[in-house]
Amino acid sequence: MGGGKRPGGGKGKVSGNPSDPGGRTIDHRTRKGRQTPDTAPDLSFLDDLNPEQREAATYTGGPLLVLAGAGSGKTRCLTYRFAYLVRCLGLDPGDILAITFTNKAAREMRDRVERLLGDGRLPGRGDPHAEGALWVSTFHATCSRLLRRDGERVGLRSNFVIYDASDQTALLKEILSGLGWEESRWPAAGFLAAISRAKDELVGPEEFAAGAADFREERVAKVYPLYQEALRRNNAADFDDLIMKTVILLREEEAVLARLRERFRHVLVDEYQDTNHAQYVFVNLLAAGHRNLCVVGDDDQSIYAWRGADIRNVLEFEKDYPDARVIRLEQNYRSTKTILTAANAVIANNERRTGKKLWTENEAGDPIVYYLAADGAEEAQFVVGEILGGHGGRGLPLRSFAILYRTHAQSRAFEDVLVNKAVPYQIIGGTRFYERKEIKDVLAYLRVVHNPEDEVALERALGVPKRSIGPATLARLRQAAEAVSGAAGAAGLLGGIRAVATGHVDPAGIGPKLRGELGRFVALIDALAAGVGTMPVTEMVREVTEKSGLVEVLRREGTAEAQSRIENIRELATVAANYAHQSDDPSLQAFLENAALMADIDVMKEGDDGVVLMTVHNAKGLEFPHVFVVGLEQGLFPHSRSLEEPHGVEEERRLCYVAMTRGMRRLYLTHARERTLYGYTMPAEPSAFLQEVPEETLFVASLLASRRVVERDPERARPVARTAPGTAVHPAATASATPRFSPGERVIHPRWGEGIIVGISRSGVRPGYAGNVHLRVAFANQGVQTIAAEEVTRKGALGV
DNA sequence: GCGTAACTAGTTTTT
DNA sequence: CTAGTTACGC
Numbered sequence: 001m002g003g004g005k006r007p008g009g010g011k012g013k014v015s016g017n018p019s020d021p022g023g024r025t026i027d028h029r030t031r032k033g034r035q036t037p038d039t040a041p042d043l044s045f046l047d048d049l050n051p052e053q054r055e056a057a058t059y060t061g062g063p064l065l066v067l068a069g070a071g072s073g074k075t076r077c078l079t080y081r082f083a084y085l086v087r088c089l090g091l092d093p094g095d096i097l098a099i100t101f102t103n104k105a106a107r108e109m110r111d112r113v114e115r116l117l118g119d120g121r122l123p124g125r126g127d128p129h130a131e132g133a134l135w136v137s138t139f140h141a142t143c144s145r146l147l148r149r150d151g152e153r154v155g156l157r158s159n160f161v162i163y164d165a166s167d168q169t170a171l172l173k174e175i176l177s178g179l180g181w182e183e184s185r186w187p188a189a190g191f192l193a194a195i196s197r198a199k200d201e202l203v204g205p206e207e208f209a210a211g212a213a214d215f216r217e218e219r220v221a222k223v224y225p226l227y228q229e230a231l232r233r234n235n236a237a238d239f240d241d242l243i244m245k246t247v248i249l250l251r252e253e254e255a256v257l258a259r260l261r262e263r264f265r266h267v268l269v270d271e272y273q274d275t276n277h278a279q280y281v282f283v284n285l286l287a288a289g290h291r292n293l294c295v296v297g298d299d300d301q302s303i304y305a306w307r308g309a310d311i312r313n314v315l316e317f318e319k320d321y322p323d324a325r326v327i328r329l330e331q332n333y334r335s336t337k338t339i340l341t342a343a344n345a346v347i348a349n350n351e352r353r354t355g356k357k358l359w360t361e362n363e364a365g366d367p368i369v370y371y372l373a374a375d376g377a378e379e380a381q382f383v384v385g386e387i388l389g390g391h392g393g394r395g396l397p398l399r400s401f402a403i404l405y406r407t408h409a410q411s412r413a414f415e416d417v418l419v420n421k422a423v424p425y426q427i428i429g430g431t432r433f434y435e436r437k438e439i440k441d442v443l444a445y446l447r448v449v450h451n452p453e454d455e456v457a458l459e460r461a462l463g464v465p466k467r468s469i470g471p472a473t474l475a476r477l478r479q480a481a482e483a484v485s486g487a488a489g490a491a492g493l494l495g496g497i498r499a500v501a502t503g504h505v506d507p508a509g510i511g512p513k514l515r516g517e518l519g520r521f522v523a524l525i526d527a528l529a530a531g532v533g534t535m536p537v538t539e540m541v542r543e544v545t546e547k548s549g550l551v552e553v554l555r556r557e558g559t560a561e562a563q564s565r566i567e568n569i570r571e572l573a574t575v576a577a578n579y580a581h582q583s584d585d586p587s588l589q590a591f592l593e594n595a596a597l598m599a600d601i602d603v604m605k606e607g608d609d610g611v612v613l614m615t616v617h618n619a620k621g622l623e624f625p626h627v628f629v630v631g632l633e634q635g636l637f638p639h640s641r642s643l644e645e646p647h648g649v650e651e652e653r654r655l656c657y658v659a660m661t662r663g664m665r666r667l668y669l670t671h672a673r674e675r676t677l678y679g680y681t682m683p684a685e686p687s688a689f690l691q692e693v694p695e696e697t698l699f700v701a702s703l704l705a706s707r708r709v710v711e712r713d714p715e716r717a718r719p720v721a722r723t724a725p726g727t728a729v730h731p732a733a734t735a736s737a738t739p740r741f742s743p744g745e746r747v748i749h750p751r752w753g754e755g756i757i758v759g760i761s762r763s764g765v766r767p768g769y770a771g772n773v774h775l776r777v778a779f780a781n782q783g784v785q786t787i788a789a790e791e792v793t794r795k796g797a798l799g800v
Numbered sequence: 801g802c803g804t805a806a807c808t809a810g811t812t813t814t815t
Numbered sequence: 816c817t818a819g820t821t822a823c824g825c
Contacts, residue, residue, distance in 0.1 A: 101815085102815080103815095138815065139815075140815050141815095164815095165814090239814090239815055240815090242815090243815095303813075304813080304814080304815095306812075306813060306814090307813080307814065307815080406812070406813080407811090407812055407813075408812085408813090409811075409812090429813095429814090432814095466801085466802075468801060468802080469801085470801050470802085471801095472801080473801085596815095597815070598815095615812085615813065615814095616813080617812085617813050617814070618813090618814090639812055639813080640812095641812065641813095642812085651813095655813085676816090677811090677816090678810090678811070678816050678817085679816045679817090680816090
């Protein structure tokens with residue numbers, strides 16, 4: 001794609017721009033009173049940037065690839081570039097298309113641009129569809145916005161809805177059962193994954209069918225068009241459709257493409273290494289005219305290959321654009337020298353990379369704290385102990401600590417300890433708020449109100465709370481729908497329900513009681529529909545929760561779980577209120593879209609103090625003073641599934657690199673000797689990545705020495721320096737004072753006699769003091785007791 | 801059609 | 816282990 005034929009675009013030269021070697025042109029239109037500055041623009045704000053950043057922010061000579069290492073001020077660079085284009089080249093902010101990876105990043109960028117430009121310079125407060133509104137958002141939000149306007153041509157009316165994973169599954173299951181295929185033999189998830197992958201590659205149903213190579217693919221080829229058709233009927237798009245349909249639109253509608261190319265004088269893309277083929281084509285289509293494409297990425301941080309991200313988009317940018325300018329940002333402003341040394345050493349083991357080495361002027365800082373725990377629970381205890389030491393002992397805010405893990409399942413052990421010690425925390429991910437059953441139930445009503453064709457939502461809403469509507473009744477309602485649609489045009493399932501409720505149609509098998517129920521249902525929907533545009537969304541949420549009976553049913557249930565569901569529903573009303581308050585567009589449509597496109601990370605609270613827990617994937621783009629990377633074990637991190645894939649381990653290593661480079665001041669790397677997963681406890685090997693961390697950067701804080709890391713050369717595993725006395729176990733204390741115990745060892749207690757150590761933990765750790773060691777010891781007659789290590793002696797020690 | 805019991809399977813990462 | 820699905824009896 002890419003390479004537009006249009007050379008340079010040129011109309012006139014820009015003078016007074018030192019970093020414009022290409023002599024590129026700015027043929028900006030001047031709109032709405034915004035003028036090209038006649039006097040030399042004030043460039044002093046660029047003084048905040050280092051030379052490379054400055055170059056990246058101001059180069060306008062054509063395609064630009066910025067290889068921005070972790071913590072190299074990438075966001076700052078993009079923001080300044082945006083400001084530069086507006087302030088110095090006189091572009092209208094609405095002429096710039098900026099794409100970020102998450103809504104949070106978009107918001108941040110918007111805020112920062114706003115600050116740089118000063119108040120009132122940015123449009124977009126009010127109607128986001130207005131001319132001149134800002135275009136800073138995610139791929140999905142951008143495409144959605146384009147499709148709302150011009151989607152008719154690809155089968156989407158402007159009130160289309162976005163289906164999430166569970167909606168997709170519900171829809172596909174219906175299709176599968178319609179085909180009579182056994183769900184157990186042909187799970188919906190498999191089809192959805194295949195279809196999603198195809199869409200990432202812009203492969204539509206026909207093309208897929210043509211290329212189907214084996215039995216499985218032929219099955220997919222059969223389902224794919226039916227699925228697309230069903231989406232169209234429901235006036236719905238799934239995540240991948242948002243991108244694919246936009247590309248189709250741009251390819252097929254020249255006028256639309258021309259208009260957008262004309263409009264977006266400059267295109268900026270963040271996290272370019274995580275774009276998939278469809279996104280790549282989208283970006284390059286738009287940029288092909290003016291060729292003012294600036295992409296920013298880091299091949300070492302590409303961690304989304306599993307969802308179609310193609311690292312080649314970065315690696316081959318220079319092939320796509322032979323005249324591309326490449327700028328590397330390698331100075332890191334985030335981490336200590338020690339953290340960077342370790343992270344560089346790990347990532348150096350990857351082969352597929354452009355090759356880049358971060359450096360910093362920051363201090364060497366503390367060594368990396370390495371800890372081997374007895375098991376997952378003890379790992380959590382250590383981590384929380386360290387956090388409490390830093391929080392209580394040194395007054396560090398809790399939110400300066402982040403616990404990063406490979407899989408969500410690992411969060412539980414940490415939550416247990418945090419709850420137990422009453423430490424506030426916030427966990428990002430897991431089941432998202434908007435994907436919770438009760439939330440989706442409420443939203444289903446609102447979705448029907450917004451788009452009556454959304455039958456996935458309609459069926460869901462019909463079923464909650466229970467209204468005695470099963471497959472049989474549903475079939476009858478469908479029949480009724482067909483009966484009326486013959487007479488009065490396409491009425492859809494909702495039309496059928498309305499006909500039955502009003503007695504227009506009276507199918508056998510639907511009694512008066514059910515009819516009344518349906519009447520109330522339709523009345524609720526209609527009342528809400530009448531309020532669209534006037535009634536605030538919060539009000540609608542309240543209406544649904546009260547009139548539908550959802551909350552009533554939960555209240556009668558009376559269990560703790562039901563109670564928490566009610567609270568979640570209440571929270572939804574609050575969320576809606578906040579949304580209306582903050583958003584440019586308080587409409588129902590915008591609210592629903594927001595709910596569909598919202599990522600977990602987007603709702604991270606900045607204000608509250610609390611330890612932050614999340615997966616490494618979620619941590620991308622963030623930084624924390626103190627970072628714990630936990631569960632560094634073979635099979636967990638790197639994950640077992642990755643070991644089978646060709647470039648799997650390299651991606652895991654990048655993930656590890658991302659995790660390590662989140663740390664600003666102190667990094668902890670932990671693993672456990674054994675790990676309990678779905679009920680089974682298994683011995684766990686240390687992660688291969690641990691061995692790639694240079695030993696001289698490590699401080700070993702565990703009672704249990706890791707064979708791999710320590711026994712290799714115990715002397716060198718000692719700390720290099722401790723510039724700031726921290727929360728970790730003090731070297732001197734570990735080295736001398738504490739006799740090392742390990743599970744399985746026999747010990748003697750003065751009163752209870754001989755026992756076996758089954759667990760070890762530590763508390764009260766503070767600088768200069770290793771803390772108290774607690775042992776869990778199984779005694780013959782006392783059962784398992786927790787006792788201070790001082791109370792026992794090792795059997796065989798001291799000649800006993 | 802609903803509720804309970806029993807069972808199962810599936811467990812990476814997410815816009 | 817546990818959440819989510821299925822089978823069965825009412």
